[in-house]
Amino acid sequence: MNWLLAVIQTMLFVALAPLLSGWLKWCKCHLQNRKAPSLLQPYRNLLKLTRKQPVVAEHASWIFTKSPYIVFSAMVLAASVVPLIAVDLPSAASADVIVLVGFFAFARFFLALAGLDIGTAFGGMGSSREMTISSLAEPAMLMAVFTLTMTASTTNLSLAIEHVLHEGLVLRPSFVFAMFALILVAIAETGRIPVDNPATHLELTMIHEAMILEYSGRHLALIEWASQLKLMLYGVLIANIFLPWGIAQGFSAQALSYGLLTIIGKLGVLAILLAISETLVAKMRLFRVQEYLSFAYLLGLLGMLSHIILEASR
Amino acid sequence: MVLILAYAAVLFSFASGILALLTNQRPRLETLGQKYLARFPKHQRCRNMLNDGFQESRYPILLRQSTFVLLGLSGLLALSAGLGVLIGQQVLTDQIPLGLPWLPWHVRFDGLSGFFFLIIGIAVIAISLYGPGYVQAYQEEKHPFAVLGLFTGLFVAGMLLVLLADDAFFFMIAWELMSVASYFLVAFQHENSANRRAAFLYLLMAEVGALAIILSFGVLASFSDGLTFDALRHANLSSTWASIAFVLALLGFGMKAGIVPIHVWLPEAHPVAPSHISALMSGVMLKVAVYGLIRFCFDLLGDVHWQWGVVLLGLGTLSALGGILYAMMQPNLKRLLAYSSVENIGIIFMVLGLAMIFMANGFPQLAALGLLAALFHAFNHALFKNLLFLGAGILQHQTHSLDIDSMGGLIKRMPQTSFLFLIGCMSISSLPLFNGFVSEWLAFQTALQVNVLDNGVLRSLIPVAAAALALTAALAAACFVKVFGLIFLGLPRSRNSEKAQEVEDKGMLLALKLLAGLCFFFGIFPSLIINLLNNVAKQLLGLSLPNDTALSWMWLAPVSAQKASYSPLLVLISVLIATGISFWFLRRNPETKTMRRSEAWDCGFGGLNARMQYSSSAFTMPFRRIFAKVWLIDEQITKDMQGAQDLDVAAIHYHLQVQDHSWPRLYQPIANAINQLARQVGRIQTGNIRVYLGYSFVTLILLLWVVSL
């Protein structure tokens, strides 16, 4: 039963991911008073891509053709351990937050290899930059996460969330810092403005897109879907770790549906905020990214210290 | 029984060394054999065997193979001995009637030694599979196999003896045997001066380190009676002296383990040795140094101070970051791998430091966890570092180069090697499902138990170290993306890599397969090793992980299931399911099932060629920018101008040299100081006999005055 629930939650996760990015795009267009595509546009794109026959460069190796599957399933796995609508599902125990980071690394590793596989300058550039940014982002993210895990003294996500829930509404300076750190990291990792521009077609300014230039057909579909998943994963992390209220703690249908509604609400709000910031902020130069990320790291560190000094001091 | 296995392992490695010496003795042996067989006229078969054994052509091959067979046997024996003592959880002691009249060689074989026996065993088996194919590339007159084989045998024997030693004297003998033998191996291809320089540097550092170790033993010995480890264990010394001993030991073992900033010999020496030797040195010898440190701190010194832990943690962090950053800049594959060894040793030291801190603060269980993580990482590093070095050997074998920038596109020419190498890269950049990740995960878990500590400084320090560990891991991933991507993917960058073929020798590939298989296996079933390690912790710290965190065969919950858990098996299964479904789902349509091959799109630029690809220095350029302070970077761009008033550019030359800080900052000054001193001292020997007489005269007067005071 629980396992079934876990599977369902994961599927829900996967299914909702394109919707979120559709919603994000919709908000953005309206903020920039452009005519918005329908919310289902991402689904249509994915469908279209899966129908097409993929075109692959002649000297591409199996790395190139298999990477999309690996990346996608890594993301699905990540989705399976992040509580979306309910906590203490059995799947959460199979991997904790560190492993979650590991999944992201896994996906990134293959994406970067795929970028190098064709041997184009763009691919190389893309993977080089991606690895740079991620290697700066990872410590910042872990710093933020550690703040949580040390408060809850567990690295198991659902347990940690439960712990936060049980403590009820406590004003933790550490959490504020950590949340901001995590948000910054999320923006960097999901390739949003100001770090990267998903919609760009000026090749030299892009990072994530540069790696996947050569992809087409179902491969492209998988990768797009994976990145939408990633976006949603970060969203859910932020939403459920720092404002977990509303998430289902029992498995009653009513609690679950309640949980679903709340998470949709939270994500919707987050998306709006993101859209606003992307509208207001301009993309920054690549070599200012490290300042941006070290600021994120600093926030994470501050969160950690304030946890140790202010909250858990003995 | 187990001890006999251990002895046998040592003897077999010796034997393989001795056997190698017979390389040039063919004629003598043949005549000897004939003479012997002449006594028994009826053994026609033996004689025939002998004859074709001694054919000019067959003999060397036969000898080589038998040498490596012996080596492999010694590896097997070491493996079984290690397993035996680990499973039996026993402590075996013995004495060998050698050494000093009042101090025979003491032998002790316990869990810790057993575990490192395990590591050495696996590594030696791998290289004995790999060796025969690899060494036949050396032509005999230039690089005599006798030397290589002899010192390989001695090297392995030395390492095993270090693990067996139970008194300071025997320990030092074994230790130095290991150093000297490996020195001769580093100097094996001594025709080019870089190797000679590297060898000299290596031996010098080894000597200095050994002296430091001797001194640290001396400190203990002067507070106890005798040199046996038992006596040293009972030495009760003041905390100052204990700290002095610790610092000396850290210096000595750290120098061998290659922690920053005393790591300089390592990236020089490891790359120039033959690849299977580099594998042994980088994968195993460093571990022996780690063993020495653990033995000295946790076993001999006994009560550790948390300050030592902080020192270890700091040095470890420094080495981990420094190592990987330096590694990233190397265009030479083996240098890169050597630097990455520095990184991994750094990680091990970090976790050991954590263990010490917990130990000193009275949390032996967490100390056990830390020790466990450290040992497990040592084990993993041995596996994947051997794998990568052996792979590098194959690449050198097939492309006659180690320069990453001259390779590319090898994945199609060497499919098996590339796949195995990929596994190595994935485990070293600690991706889930592979063993590297598990030990790093454990390290994080150890670090996150920090809030049991009272000391606020530590509680804020350790998470920072953990974040540094995360940075290290991420950088490692970047580094090995570069390695794999540039070597195997893209287009071939040189004619050699265009013409490269899969290595035909089965043994070499078999060794890689073995190691890669183990990397994956222990990534999925880590608990097997961890249960063994529990016994080690039990023996060493008298405590092991609590039973309620039952480490079942599929779950990993080191502290308690409530705190953290990880089940590689489940993850693997779900990955397979997810991949399977998406694979099936997307390829069910027959007409889109097949992919269309065409030339790369490349944003429509077209005319793609190998020189357009990202090179090693290009790939790492962002890191160079960001961490610029870490290296001494010498970057020059020169333009050849031509045409009217030399206005238009004919060619642009880009020169980049990235250097380690520690050389000019630390070593150069010392060398200069010594030379300066020597010059000053040289002044006293003027060559004039009257001056000499003056010395004698003055000395006489002086001494007479002194004694008559």
Place this chain on the structure above:
Amino acid sequence: MNIEQQDFYTQAILSMAALVGLTSFLMLGQGRLLRLIFVFALQGLLLTMTTALAAYSLDSPHLFISALLTLVLKVIFIPWMLRRQVLLMNMHRDIEALKNNTAVMLGGASLMVFSYYVLHPIVQTSSAIMLNALAVSLSVVLLGMLLMISHRQAVAHVVGFMSIENGLFFAAIVATKGMPMVVELGVAFDVLVAAVLFGIFFFHIRTSIDSLDVDRMNRLNEVDQ
């Protein structure tokens, strides 16, 4: 106790000691080789007389033998050999300009005082006479070294070397009434061989650097050029 209370033998010995010391000083200040050799022979003669005296008054006959040895070696053979060398090299005209001679002399004088100071413990074991005698012989030894240090001629070095031997010999006679016979003979033999070897070496040195100036023999050194 003072000298007038001593018996005649002791007085004689002491005066001899004084003379020997004097000869050493003379040698130290001597720039001309022939005179140097002459003074050296004189010292040998004094030694011989001392030995003979000791042998007579302590009626220990084996000292006569050593007296004879001394006479032959140090008064006749060695001076003759050295003189021959000097004449061969015709160095008997040129004077070796000694640098800061007075300083050397003062140094020699202070050395004498120093030897008294050093050997003072001897008073506990026996008379002050012994102290004087030993002090003189020690200072002869030291003066001999000083001579070698201050002179640049190989010949002078040999003379210094031999005068050191003299000092030792004198010590042996006056302090311990001669060493055991076997030692005496051995020492004498060594001195003889040494003298012969010196002869050979002069020849070699001359052939190699056609001079006997030891300062010119400094090829083997460790100083950066």
Place this chain on the structure above:
Amino acid sequence: MIAAYLVLLIPFIGIVFFAFAGHKQDTGRLNVRFNAITLAATVWLAVNVLNNGTILSSDKAFIIDSFNVYLIVLTAFIGLTTAIFSAPYMEHEKELGKLTERRLKLYYSMYQGFMLAMYLVLTTNNMGVMWVAMEGATLATVLLVSLYRTPESIEAAWKYFILCGVGIAQALFGTILLYYAAVQIGDGDNALLWSVLFENARKLNPEILQIAFVFMLIGYGTKIGLVPLHNWLPDAHSEGPTPMSAVLSGLLLNDALYAVVRSKMLVDGATQGNTAGLLMMGFGMLSFLVAALFLHRQKDIKRLFSYSSIEHMGIMTFAFGMGGPLATFAALLHMTVHSLTKSAIFVSVGHAAQLAGTQNMERIRGLIKTQPQIGWGLLIGTVAIAGFPPFGVFTSEFLVLLATMHSYPWLAPLLLLGIGIAFAGLFRHIQPMVYGEQPEGQLPIKANLWPVMIHLALVLWLGLAIPDFLANWFSQATLLISGSMPL
């Protein structure tokens, strides 16, 4: 006892024989035979001592105790192996036209003379005779140093002669003082007999003995090559024929040290203090450090190793001075292994120099490529002398270090520093010589490397395990010198 006389008699016959027989083709082999017989005699002697302890000859003229018996055997052994090496070596030199028949005649007879002097120093019980023999050793070797008659060799010989002569004269003054002190308490005839002196050392006047010791230390110390009295040593080693360097390093220095230790034992008996020891420690440490530094700036290969000899003699002197059972045991062991290793090295150095036709280290290259045995011999020898296990030198140095840690901890770092510097100094020169490509037209030569192998094998053996009888002697000697057994 006959054995002892034989040991002295055979070399004497050797001198006379070689002096009058003149040089023939097989003189070298004859020399080997003489040494072989002597070795046999010494072994016989050793067996006697092994069976019935210390031997004191009826007239007390000779004493063979556990301290000198193994030195005697060692001397004979190294004498033999060096002779084996020198026979073809000197012939080759003659073919090169460096030497004439007459000089070879001189060489062989003086070789025996030197051996005789060595045996006399070791066996005699009379401090005076010991002095005579020591001087005799100088006289015997001084002509061999100048055997090549080059200006350098003559200069070296002259320095050797003068400095050692002056030094040894001081030793004689020390001996006279000793005698003087002895006469105060006993009869004049036996007053120089070491055994007698040692028995009633307590009665001797300490002040006088201290002064006497200063003279002896400086005198014999000159021969040991203690800094700053060492200046003759590198010159003599580098300019003389290589076999001479081998025996000088391997034997003469040892025996001089032996003499110093014998006198130290007397002084320690008289003065219940440790002044003598401190003096020796000071000299030892100074020589050790200075020599280690000198290693770095050598150009001549034989000079290099003579400095390393100084360095090791420094260690031994230091250890003996430190006293105490552990240090003394270590010093005795070090005496043995050092002479074995060093003479082996000089043998291979001699071959290397002949191979390359020069002693200049910049021009000796690629030995292993040209003639592996020589190259490896030199390399392994250097590894051994640099104190790497499992060679015996390591054992002794290890023990010295421990002893230092026990009694003078603050000196241990200095010692380690010295060892490190010395090691670097040796290897920075050796490596380029043995490794790398050989220069054009460098051809293998006819070489006999058995001595090297045997010596190194022995050193290896001593490093792995010390045979019981030897360990027993060492312990006895330690007991004799330091007054207590090692651990």
